[in-house]
Amino acid sequence: MTDLNTFGIADARDALRKGDVTSLELTEACLGAIETSGALNAFVHNTPEIARTQAAAADARIKAGDAPDMCGIPLGIKDLFCTKGVPGQAASRILEGFKPEYESTITQQLWDAGSVMLGKLNMDEFAMGSSNETSVYGDAVNPWKVDDRKLTPGGSSGGSAAAVAADLCMAATGTDTGGSIRQPAAFAGITGLKPTYGRCSRWGVVAFASSLDQAGPMTKSVRDAAIMLGAMAGHDAKDSTSAELAVPDFEAALTGDIRGKKIGIPKEYRMEGMPQEIEQLWADGTAMLKDAGAEIVDITLPHTKYALPAYYVVAPAEASSNLARYDGVRFGHRAKIGQGDGITEMYEKTRAEGFGPEVQRRVMIGTYVLSAGFYDAYYNRARKVRSLIKKDFEDVFAQGVDAILTPATPSAAFGLGEMAEADPVQMYLNDVFTVTVNLAGLPGIAVPVGLDKQGLPLGLQLIGRPWEEGDLLNTAYALEQAAGFVAKPAKWW
Numbered sequence: 001m002t003d004l005n006t007f008g009i010a011d012a013r014d015a016l017r018k019g020d021v022t023s024l025e026l027t028e029a030c031l032g033a034i035e036t037s038g039a040l041n042a043f044v045h046n047t048p049e050i051a052r053t054q055a056a057a058a059d060a061r062i063k064a065g066d067a068p069d070m071c072g073i074p075l076g077i078k079d080l081f082c083t084k085g086v087p088g089q090a091a092s093r094i095l096e097g098f099k100p101e102y103e104s105t106i107t108q109q110l111w112d113a114g115s116v117m118l119g120k121l122n123m124d125e126f127a128m129g130s131s132n133e134t135s136v137y138g139d140a141v142n143p144w145k146v147d148d149r150k151l152t153p154g155g156s157s158g159g160s161a162a163a164v165a166a167d168l169c170m171a172a173t174g175t176d177t178g179g180s181i182r183q184p185a186a187f188a189g190i191t192g193l194k195p196t197y198g199r200c201s202r203w204g205v206v207a208f209a210s211s212l213d214q215a216g217p218m219t220k221s222v223r224d225a226a227i228m229l230g231a232m233a234g235h236d237a238k239d240s241t242s243a244e245l246a247v248p249d250f251e252a253a254l255t256g257d258i259r260g261k262k263i264g265i266p267k268e269y270r271m272e273g274m275p276q277e278i279e280q281l282w283a284d285g286t287a288m289l290k291d292a293g294a295e296i297v298d299i300t301l302p303h304t305k306y307a308l309p310a311y312y313v314v315a316p317a318e319a320s321s322n323l324a325r326y327d328g329v330r331f332g333h334r335a336k337i338g339q340g341d342g343i344t345e346m347y348e349k350t351r352a353e354g355f356g357p358e359v360q361r362r363v364m365i366g367t368y369v370l371s372a373g374f375y376d377a378y379y380n381r382a383r384k385v386r387s388l389i390k391k392d393f394e395d396v397f398a399q400g401v402d403a404i405l406t407p408a409t410p411s412a413a414f415g416l417g418e419m420a421e422a423d424p425v426q427m428y429l430n431d432v433f434t435v436t437v438n439l440a441g442l443p444g445i446a447v448p449v450g451l452d453k454q455g456l457p458l459g460l461q462l463i464g465r466p467w468e469e470g471d472l473l474n475t476a477y478a479l480e481q482a483a484g485f486v487a488k489p490a491k492w493w
């Protein structure tokens, strides 16, 4: 029998229902895999007792014939989600020792559906980064490797991507503010879906940039993403931006039939200096969708080139406001203060010690662009650009385009340490294909489509109409079927 931890959600669900396996067996297989995965530094806090208790309860539910799709499925949870009584620190020193007193709506929904929590997953500090190198826990490592070069699993949901790709869990939660689900998914050869803004509740998910943050599933297949989104989505009165919409059966949308669908190829995403293999992958993906019966159309999204600068104004602005709450008074780290120090010194020292350099950079940028003298020049301008980017997409969808195909990342996974030391803008360039989706609030999915010359996974991104994740997932499913990506990293850890 195959190792049980290699199962995805759909396989596990079907096997559980048939009585071929128990949730306890699946859970033990994952816990065993996690135990020997230290070199990946993906799980940063394990919860085996909770997992076993939840698995036993799931088995009883399955036996009783009352099992939702996600029942008995062992999951990893990004450290950004509050999980009651279980340490969570958004990979930041400033939240050292923090044990949330409440559960995020999304994780609560997953537990209500019978899923099993294996533990918390590594990430960039406060989700700021594209390589998982800003984490207080240290780098997460990509299970894919070339020679002895250790690679980043991407970020900020780097631990989630590494854990799913290495079969430490059946799926994981991620969050995506500017690409944090899709970029690591592409780097690790898995599927990552950022839903429409408002599809999933943000309540209990540590806030980075509230108008952009959206949680989503990171899975081993498109079908798994459809199933897991069904359990994560839904209206929540505790999040005023969550949409009052019914949650459709996303899995039922996976017919694989995309005949007559219009797929847009935006010319502005053909960036200067784009590596030949990314260009080739994009062309291959286009051909696959065409062969499956879709109509390919050239489109223009004229404001694309302003997206990255607009994102790196809006996101830090919101972050500087959200992170003001970490002041050493209510929770987490508090610096030791000297004689004669007052409350201001306590704040200053706490924040200087508690936040890493990237978070400090964002707080400073955010404070600057919101300051009285610069607000119009930067923040207001970025907001206007954001509206234009949204309108670009609206125009294209109004012309009948159903989905847009682009590369997910400008390169394959890069080496740990290779980019972190460079100019931070180099790191920000990783988000060039993904931030537009967040600025426009649209759903986007990364699907593994091929390998580069070195044998590393490469992904493509599909962008859909708002609230039409089912349709988007179906197009992604057709692409997945055509690409037939089955490669797995060789186990070295």
Ligand SMILES: NC(=O)C[C@H](N)C(=O)O
Binding pocket: 127, 128, 129, 130, 155, 156, 175, 176, 177, 178, 179, 180, 181, 208, 315, 431
């Ligand atoms: N949070 C994200 O979506 C990642 C993005 N690279 C950022 O650093 O803002």
